[in-house]
Amino acid sequence: MWRGLSALVTHSALAPLRLCARCSTSAESLVPSSTIFALSSGQGRCAIAVIRTSGPASALALRSLTALQEPPPARRACLRLLRHPCSGEPLDRSLVLWFPGPQSFTGEDCVEFHVHGGPAVVSGVLQALGSVPGLRPAEAGEFTRRAFAHGKLSLTEVEGLADLIRAETEAQRRQALRQLDGELSQLCQGWAKTLTKALAHVEAYIDFGEDDNLEEGVLEQADKEVRALEVALGSHLRDARRGQRLLSGANVVVTGPPNAGKSSLVNLLSQKPVSIVSPEPGTTRDVLETPVDLAGFPVLLSDTAGLREGVGAVEQEGVRRARHRLEQADIILGVLDASDLASSSSCSFLDTVVTPLLAQSQDSGGQRLLLLLNKSDLLSANAPACDIALPPHLLLSCHTGAGMDGLLQALKTELAAVCGDPSTGPPLLTRVRHQYHLQGCLDALGHYQLATDLALAAEALRQARRQLNHLTGGGGTEEILDLIFRDFCVGK
Numbered sequence: 001m002w003r004g005l006s007a008l009v010t011h012s013a014l015a016p017l018r019l020c021a022r023c024s025t026s027a028e029s030l031v032p033s034s035t036i037f038a039l040s041s042g043q044g045r046c047a048i049a050v051i052r053t054s055g056p057a058s059a060l061a062l063r064s065l066t067a068l069q070e071p072p073p074a075r076r077a078c079l080r081l082l083r084h085p086c087s088g089e090p091l092d093r094s095l096v097l098w099f100p101g102p103q104s105f106t107g108e109d110c111v112e113f114h115v116h117g118g119p120a121v122v123s124g125v126l127q128a129l130g131s132v133p134g135l136r137p138a139e140a141g142e143f144t145r146r147a148f149a150h151g152k153l154s155l156t157e158v159e160g161l162a163d164l165i166r167a168e169t170e171a172q173r174r175q176a177l178r179q180l181d182g183e184l185s186q187l188c189q190g191w192a193k194t195l196t197k198a199l200a201h202v203e204a205y206i207d208f209g210e211d212d213n214l215e216e217g218v219l220e221q222a223d224k225e226v227r228a229l230e231v232a233l234g235s236h237l238r239d240a241r242r243g244q245r246l247l248s249g250a251n252v253v254v255t256g257p258p259n260a261g262k263s264s265l266v267n268l269l270s271q272k273p274v275s276i277v278s279p280e281p282g283t284t285r286d287v288l289e290t291p292v293d294l295a296g297f298p299v300l301l302s303d304t305a306g307l308r309e310g311v312g313a314v315e316q317e318g319v320r321r322a323r324h325r326l327e328q329a330d331i332i333l334g335v336l337d338a339s340d341l342a343s344s345s346s347c348s349f350l351d352t353v354v355t356p357l358l359a360q361s362q363d364s365g366g367q368r369l370l371l372l373l374n375k376s377d378l379l380s381a382n383a384p385a386c387d388i389a390l391p392p393h394l395l396l397s398c399h400t401g402a403g404m405d406g407l408l409q410a411l412k413t414e415l416a417a418v419c420g421d422p423s424t425g426p427p428l429l430t431r432v433r434h435q436y437h438l439q440g441c442l443d444a445l446g447h448y449q450l451a452t453d454l455a456l457a458a459e460a461l462r463q464a465r466r467q468l469n470h471l472t473g474g475g476g477t478e479e480i481l482d483l484i485f486r487d488f489c490v491g492k
Contacts, residue, residue, distance in 0.1 A: 035061070036138035036146075037129045039122055046117035051125055054143055057134035058109040062098060064132045065091075065113070065125075071098040082113065084128045091124045092116055106143055107150025148473065154185040155473030159431060163247065170296035171415075175246055175422035175430065184427040184434070185472050191441075192468045194229050198222040199461040206454050226445055226461075233442045240435040242420035243428030245330060249291060249298035250418050252411075253325055255353065256335035257345035258282055258306030261374035264398035265335060266303040269294065275303045282306060285318035287325050295412035297419055302329075307353065308345055330418045331368045331411070332357065338373035338395065341388050350388075358391055368414050372407065374398055434471060441467035 035055025041048070053061050059071055064085035072078040075097065082091040095114035104110040115121050129135055144161060147153045153161070160179030167173040178184075201222040254262045263275035263284055270292045276283050288303040302325055305318030326332060334354055336346050360366035371393040377400050394410060396403025420428045429435055444464035451457035 035135045036142055037061070037126070037135055038138035038143070039126065040112075040143075041117070044117075045119065049115050049117035049122050051113045051115060051122065051129070052143070053111045053129065053135065054104070054106040054108045054138075054146055055134075056109060057132065058111045059098075061129055061132045061135055062096065062111045065128055066096060071100070072096060074098055074100050074103070077114070082115070082125060082128070084124070084131070086128075086131050091128060092121045094125075102150065102152075105152065106146040107152045108146060154182065156184045156188070156434070156471065157182055158473075160184075163430065169293045169298045171246055171419065171422050172298060175243070175420075175428060178422060178427055179430070184429075187427060188468045188472050191229060191232070192465055194225050195461055195465040195468070198225050199458060199465070202454060202458045202461065206458065223449075226448060230442060230445050230449075233438055233445070236426065236429060237435060237438055237442065239420060240429040240438075242418060243430040243434075244432070246298070246419040246422065246428060247430040249300045250330045250415055251302070251328055252294070252299045252331045252333060253302045253304060253329035254333045254335060255304050255307060255322060255326055257337075257343075257349050258308055260306070260335040260337045260346075261398050262306070262335045263303055265333065265372070265374065266290070266301060268398050268401070268404065270301055274301075281308075282311060282315045282318075285315055287321050295408055295415060297412070297415040299415070306345075307349060326353070329367055331370065331414050334369060334371045335374050336372070338375050339378040341373070341390070347388070350390075354391060368418060370394065370407070370410055370414065372396055376402060437467045437471035440470075441465075 033056065035053055035057035037051065037053040039049060040052050041050040062068060062071055065082045066080040067083065068080070077095045077097055080094060080096045082094050083089060084091060092115045097112040097114070099105070099110040099112070101108040101110070113125060115125055126137075130137065144153070144158055148155065148158050157180055160176050160181075163176035164173065164180055167176050201218045205218050254266050256262050258281035259279065263277050266275050266288070267273055267277065270290050272290075274290045275288050282305070284303055284305050286305070290301050292299050292301050294301070304322035304325055305315060307319055307322060309319075311319070332353075334349070334357075336349065337343075340346060354369065354371060357367060357369045371391055373390075373393050373395050375397060376395045377397040394403060394406055396407055422428065429438065441464045444460050444467060448457050448460035448464070451460055
């Protein structure tokens with residue numbers, strides 16, 4: 001009896017989680033038979049350009065351009081003279097590398113030609129490869145798509161590779177590398193094994209429920225494992241917004257009364273003249289946005305109009321837009337003039353903006369605030385102490401740069417809270433697609449808990465496991481795969 005149960009567990013554990021070619025009925029259509037070639041390094045003049053092929057005719061392409069009867073030793077660079085296969089004209093002296101499948105990036109036979117990066121050399125080699133029978137130029141992302149089709153990468157690892165290519169900050173690079181290394185895929189595989197075991201227990205109870213030899217507590221154990229999985233899924237879904245911020249950038253808005261130094265701070269943080277700086281109040285009328293790298297995190301930094309009442313129609317529209325932008329902020333940098341804290345504009349800002357924000361619970365995912373007292377260089381050592389009760393704040397001077405190190409460190413802490421720290425903790429969900437499938441899995445587990453019939457409970461577990469399968473690439477539709485792979489360049 002338990003031998004049959006063990007077989008069920010083994011069969012289910014081998015169910016497709018990672019390899020699309022093993023889990024989709026249309027997988028065979030993903031495995032190509034043609035041989036492709038493309039320039040894999042960047043366009044333009046460079047010292048070295050990498051041109052590669054993938055497919056069954058790669059060995060033919062190598063022989064045609066090098067006149068070698070046999071491929072060189074696998075994964076060992078060899079210097080060869082490349083000739084056009086039709087005219088015999090020399091093209092370049094190149095390092096040639098042979099990667100026989102399946103021990104290659106795509107899982108197919110591959111060749112790399114490391115040629116000199118001049119446009120004429122690259123064009124000549126590409127034309128020569130195009131003249132070899134069975135070779136055609138690659139489409140965008142086709143090398144990576146073949147790696148996916150042959151089970152070399154899961155779909156989440158493919159997305160990690162795309163993110164790594166596009167990464168512009170340290171945090172993005174770390175997160176992409178973790179996803180490319182398979183951390184999210186492995187996490188989903190672990191969850192799938194939990195569901196497989198629970199399903200096996202339910203199926204065993206359906207088949208052998210009246211058998212006295214069935215161990216006691218089988219269904220209770222399945223319920224316990226499913227409840228634990230629900231908690232883990234819920235935790236990841238609550239953190240989903242952080243991963244998306246890490247991919248697209250956190251919204252950081254600089255606000256405060258007029259002439260507090262907001263534009264100076266934006267220029268200092270972005271290290272370029274984004275905003276006009278003037279002693280005249282109300283210089284900034286519209287929301288000015290600039291993407292920046294702050295403490296290794298991607299940020300969309302916004303400069304806004306000074307908040308005050310009783311001004312002209314144009315500036316009032318700027319104030320309205322500033323307040324609207326504040327509602328969209330993940331982190332708010334509230335700037336006050338340290339030498340003018342008793343003014344009506346500073347007190348109004350503290351009462352209408354700072355106090356309500358501090359009343360929010362930052363642990364509940366609300367907006368986060370850093371209060372900055374600018375123009376500290378104007379404070380006199382003998383000046384009387386300010387009698388206004390201030391919340392926690394940072395002193396700085398945009399004019400001298402004093403206090404900027406402390407601000408950047410505080411920003412790093414806040415950004416790690418809203419974007420997640422890619423160096424520690426579980427892998428983040430960086431795409432809406434991830435959130436959709438995990439939510440679908442969680443919903444299916446909810447149906448399991450409510451099921452009054454064991455057959456319906458088993459079906460709910462199958463549906464939950466199917467959602468995890470879709471997340472890592474199993475059973476994905478062609479349209480979804482096309483959207484993912486078209487983000488790559490031609491040579492990747």
